[in-house]
Amino acid sequence: MDDDTGALPSRTDFSSWYNEILWRAEIMDVRYPVKGVYVWYPFGFGIRKRTYGLLRELLDRDHEETLFPLLIPENEFMKEAEHIKGFEDEVYWVTHGGLTPLDVKLALRPTSETAIYPMYALWVRSHADLPLKYYQVVNTFRYETKHTRPLIRLREITSFKEAHTVHATWEEAAAQVEDAVARYCEFYDRLGIPVLVSKRPSWDKFPGADYTIAVDCVMPDGRTLQIGTVHHLGDHFSKTFSITYEDRDGEQKLAFQTCYGISERSIAALISLHGDDRGLVLPPEVAPTQVVVVPIIVGKRGEEVLAAARHLTETLAGAGIRVRLDDRDLRPGAKYYHWEMRGVPVRLELGPRDLDAGVATAVLRTGGKSAVPLDGVADGVRGLLETAMATLRETAAEHLAGQVRTAGSIDELAKALEGGVAVVNWCGEKACADRVEEDTGGAVLGVEVRSALVTTAEGTCVACGRKGTTALIGRSY
Amino acid sequence: MDDDTGALPSRTDFSSWYNEILWRAEIMDVRYPVKGVYVWYPFGFGIRKRTYGLLRELLDRDHEETLFPLLIPENEFMKEAEHIKGFEDEVYWVTHGGLTPLDVKLALRPTSETAIYPMYALWVRSHADLPLKYYQVVNTFRYETKHTRPLIRLREITSFKEAHTVHATWEEAAAQVEDAVARYCEFYDRLGIPVLVSKRPSWDKFPGADYTIAVDCVMPDGRTLQIGTVHHLGDHFSKTFSITYEDRDGEQKLAFQTCYGISERSIAALISLHGDDRGLVLPPEVAPTQVVVVPIIVGKRGEEVLAAARHLTETLAGAGIRVRLDDRDLRPGAKYYHWEMRGVPVRLELGPRDLDAGVATAVLRTGGKSAVPLDGVADGVRGLLETAMATLRETAAEHLAGQVRTAGSIDELAKALEGGVAVVNWCGEKACADRVEEDTGGAVLGVEVRSALVTTAEGTCVACGRKGTTALIGRSY
Numbered sequence: 001m002d003d004d005t006g007a008l009p010s011r012t013d014f015s016s017w018y019n020e021i022l023w024r025a026e027i028m029d030v031r032y033p034v035k036g037v038y039v040w041y042p043f044g045f046g047i048r049k050r051t052y053g054l055l056r057e058l059l060d061r062d063h064e065e066t067l068f069p070l071l072i073p074e075n076e077f078m079k080e081a082e083h084i085k086g087f088e089d090e091v092y093w094v095t096h097g098g099l100t101p102l103d104v105k106l107a108l109r110p111t112s113e114t115a116i117y118p119m120y121a122l123w124v125r126s127h128a129d130l131p132l133k134y135y136q137v138v139n140t141f142r143y144e145t146k147h148t149r150p151l152i153r154l155r156e157i158t159s160f161k162e163a164h165t166v167h168a169t170w171e172e173a174a175a176q177v178e179d180a181v182a183r184y185c186e187f188y189d190r191l192g193i194p195v196l197v198s199k200r201p202s203w204d205k206f207p208g209a210d211y212t213i214a215v216d217c218v219m220p221d222g223r224t225l226q227i228g229t230v231h232h233l234g235d236h237f238s239k240t241f242s243i244t245y246e247d248r249d250g251e252q253k254l255a256f257q258t259c260y261g262i263s264e265r266s267i268a269a270l271i272s273l274h275g276d277d278r279g280l281v282l283p284p285e286v287a288p289t290q291v292v293v294v295p296i297i298v299g300k301r302g303e304e305v306l307a308a309a310r311h312l313t314e315t316l317a318g319a320g321i322r323v324r325l326d327d328r329d330l331r332p333g334a335k336y337y338h339w340e341m342r343g344v345p346v347r348l349e350l351g352p353r354d355l356d357a358g359v360a361t362a363v364l365r366t367g368g369k370s371a372v373p374l375d376g377v378a379d380g381v382r383g384l385l386e387t388a389m390a391t392l393r394e395t396a397a398e399h400l401a402g403q404v405r406t407a408g409s410i411d412e413l414a415k416a417l418e419g420g421v422a423v424v425n426w427c428g429e430k431a432c433a434d435r436v437e438e439d440t441g442g443a444v445l446g447v448e449v450r451s452a453l454v455t456t457a458e459g460t461c462v463a464c465g466r467k468g469t470t471a472l473i474g475r476s477y
Numbered sequence: 478m479d480d481d482t483g484a485l486p487s488r489t490d491f492s493s494w495y496n497e498i499l500w501r502a503e504i505m506d507v508r509y510p511v512k513g514v515y516v517w518y519p520f521g522f523g524i525r526k527r528t529y530g531l532l533r534e535l536l537d538r539d540h541e542e543t544l545f546p547l548l549i550p551e552n553e554f555m556k557e558a559e560h561i562k563g564f565e566d567e568v569y570w571v572t573h574g575g576l577t578p579l580d581v582k583l584a585l586r587p588t589s590e591t592a593i594y595p596m597y598a599l600w601v602r603s604h605a606d607l608p609l610k611y612y613q614v615v616n617t618f619r620y621e622t623k624h625t626r627p628l629i630r631l632r633e634i635t636s637f638k639e640a641h642t643v644h645a646t647w648e649e650a651a652a653q654v655e656d657a658v659a660r661y662c663e664f665y666d667r668l669g670i671p672v673l674v675s676k677r678p679s680w681d682k683f684p685g686a687d688y689t690i691a692v693d694c695v696m697p698d699g700r701t702l703q704i705g706t707v708h709h710l711g712d713h714f715s716k717t718f719s720i721t722y723e724d725r726d727g728e729q730k731l732a733f734q735t736c737y738g739i740s741e742r743s744i745a746a747l748i749s750l751h752g753d754d755r756g757l758v759l760p761p762e763v764a765p766t767q768v769v770v771v772p773i774i775v776g777k778r779g780e781e782v783l784a785a786a787r788h789l790t791e792t793l794a795g796a797g798i799r800v801r802l803d804d805r806d807l808r809p810g811a812k813y814y815h816w817e818m819r820g821v822p823v824r825l826e827l828g829p830r831d832l833d834a835g836v837a838t839a840v841l842r843t844g845g846k847s848a849v850p851l852d853g854v855a856d857g858v859r860g861l862l863e864t865a866m867a868t869l870r871e872t873a874a875e876h877l878a879g880q881v882r883t884a885g886s887i888d889e890l891a892k893a894l895e896g897g898v899a900v901v902n903w904c905g906e907k908a909c910a911d912r913v914e915e916d917t918g919g920a921v922l923g924v925e926v927r928s929a930l931v932t933t934a935e936g937t938c939v940a941c942g943r944k945g946t947t948a949l950i951g952r953s954y
Binding site for chain 2 (some may be wrong): 089156
């Protein structure tokens with residue numbers, strides 16, 4: 001908390017902006033001496049804690065939280081052929097305990113299907129045990145060989161929320177997929193993050209899944225970020241791990257499964273979509289500090305102002321608002337810089353003139369200045385926090401609307417992908433998806449797009465001219 | 478949740494009781510296919526979540542939560558010679574990413590000094606940054622070669638709360654040690670767990686520490702369990718990792734450090750000290766379910782009773798009490814068994830006669846039956862929860878009082894250690910501690926014992942007869 005007032009790069013230079021805001025706003029320290037793993041600063045962790053608190057709140061309605069081991073024995077890990085093929089290049093292996101080589105190598109979970117499902121085989125006995133809906137929040141590991149980036153592409157994903165459900169029928173599992181998608185949309189809506197939901201092409205689904213529904217957001221530079229996936233696993237894993245149940249007629253049947261996950265990419269989206277050239281802009285619900293009180297001490301009435309600022313702070317804290325008094329010996333400008341960088345939604349300035357008028361001067365991080373009466377100030381501040389959230393949600397939605405463009409040809413598509421995503425028609429063939437990617441650098445994100453900005457219709461494939469349907473194309477992180 | 482009513486072994490056969498209650502009360506599943514790592518059932522995780530919530534609440538008063546990586550590069554890990562010597566046989570090593578051997582081997586943290594302190598060297602600049610008090614809750618790993626046991630001796634410790642503080646002077650660090658000990662005592666008091674605090678002998682301190690203060694409890698079989706440690710690290714690590722600060726005079730000085738931790742052994746203590754032959758007995762504060770409502774449906778008034786039970790459940794839930802209605806189609810006895818096993822503090826039975834009298838029949842898990850008026854029932858139940866907590870705390874304290882025995886000779890000591898711990902006089906020499914261990918199987922836990930049950934005084938060493946001071950001897954887990 002020193003008097004640093006260095007400027008961020010403009011968010012239009014997104015990559016530089018992102019790297020710099022991570023340390024200026026004290027989200028993550030990238031100087032840890034292992035590539036691709038990072039340290040959460042307490043402030044960043046405070047955002048993470050509240051964001052995952054919200055995610056837990058949404059899941060706890062009908063899921064239960066649990067915790068499975070990190071270490072997966074090689075033999076279990078290798079059981080599902082398609083699944084392991086999807087991960088074999090990326091798995092960290094523990095080979096030694098102390099100086100002793102292990103009999104069985106242990107994988108650090110890249111995801112937990114092969115840790116959880118042998119236990120589900122023991123836990124699921126009868127139709128009465130179903131549906132079973134558990135989740136955990138854990139660290140997972142991927143030996144990424146691509147360029148790593150904090151919160152986005154990591155070797156230790158510190159905050160993977162993964163849910164794993166078991167159902168009696170394929171249809172019930174499909175309904176759970178829809179339920180999970182809806183829950184994820186609610187989560188991102190609460191964070192003011194507009195998303196594009198689509199069904200991934202078959203070659204891009206989760207290894208071992210029947211199909212994958214993905215949640216993407218569009219970053220300020222137009223590249224998409226996958227911030228949630230929901231997989232229908234069919235009975236692939238239940239076959240491999242013998243997850244069966246006795247149905248009402250006493251018959252043993254294979255169960256059907258789903259799994260779905262959200263990682264700290266949710267925090268990357270939160271930072272990137274709402275931030276601006278002055279720093280973070282945080283939704284009040286996850287802001288570690290919702291209100292900062294800055295006493296304006298000029299002239300003789302310093303003590304009086306400070307006492308009133310303390311009283312104001314206590315009043316707001318008593319009303320359950322996360323408030324801080326900044327009474328440091330710094331000029332107000334330095335304080336404004338500090339708290340704007342950290343995305344505090346509401347700043348309350350209190351000076352002699354405010355006191356005389358019985359108000360505080362409120363400045364919203366999302367823009368706008370107003371006088372809030374000190375009488376009933378908690379209600380006034382709650383109103384401002386709601387206004388801030390509404391503004392933040394609208395701004396992000398408008399930005400996305402400008403980033404989703406329709407393209408009827410490869411040339412239009414290439415142009416649309418400069419700073420955005422494209423809605424095209426596509427025949428569904430991999431060859432055409434490959435051609436699109438070669439010519440434009442954009443990949444097929446998915447079909448059956450769920451967004452008010454995209455209407456699905458028949459049309460001519462942008463690559464081959466044959467009959468196609470609406471697909472979303474993007475350059476992704 | 479089936480109609481299982483199998484009996485637990487008696488808690489007097491503690492080892493069998495412990496193993497069995499873990500699955501009967503759905504705390505942990507021990508069938509995971511890697512030795513020494515276990516799976517948290519959702520119910521057990523619910524206890525863990527609330528217990529760690531309490532620990533966080535106590536620390537958050539003046540600490541901040543953060544999160545550091547699991548993987549520690551070999552070169553950092555090897556820097557502090559004394560420290561690594563304490564852990565080298567126990568460290569899991571990651572040697573491969575995919576099929577590629579890693580350039581630098583990566584240790585799975587057994588504890589995080591060597592992950593955190595290189596970052597502290599970057600973070601600590603000036604006296605104004607001190608004291609720095611951060612903590613994290615993480616999974617840590619030890620390649621235990623001794624007999625492993627769920628929650629007690631693990632290869633993956635899933636829930637290690639470790640705090641790491643930095644101070645300007647040795648004295649300030651020493652004061653922080655006292656503060657941490659007090660905080661840990663408060664934590665265990667809130668859980669109704671009576672503890673014995675002592676200063677570990679020098680050969681048993683944390684590798685790299687000036688001294689270690691430990692928190693032990695005494696398990697039902699008389700063996701002690703270390704459930705918290707607080708270490709004064711002096712400037713050992715700050716020398717190794719160059720953690721320095723500029724003091725008020727502009728001079729660079731070495732910082733002084735402490736660290737202190739609590740693991741899921743806290744849950745082992747919680748289960749073991751309060752449980753009885755019928756199952757868990759949980760402190761209301763951490764019980765996933767505080768109250769269960771069991772409708773007694775006999776005769777014609779079934780619907781009326783059920784409606785009233787629903788209303789009662791809603792009333793209590795509305796008052797912020799964690800309540801469940803058990804309206805399963807089982808006989809009441811099976812329900813009682815189920816919830817007693819899971820340690821639910823208060824059971825409310827509601828039958829036609831209760832309804833007529835305007836009461837529910839309350840049965841406390843800690844013993845006692847009473848009628849609670851339905852009018853103002855939330856207050857009545859809150860009172861019962863307080864009574865339950867007081868009883869549980871007293872019972873555990875009385876039990877410990879019976880387990881702490883004074884011994885004046887090796888023979889008396891051996892006898893005292895049957896089911897308890899011994900208070901003796903000891904000269905401080907390792908040779909005498911070794912003789913005590915050889916002859917009795919008891920080790921010196923520590924001196925300067927802080928407990929109302931133990932008074933420190935001069936006396937004759939139990940082993941050599943020379944001058945000694947009060948020491949605590951126990952057989953430990």
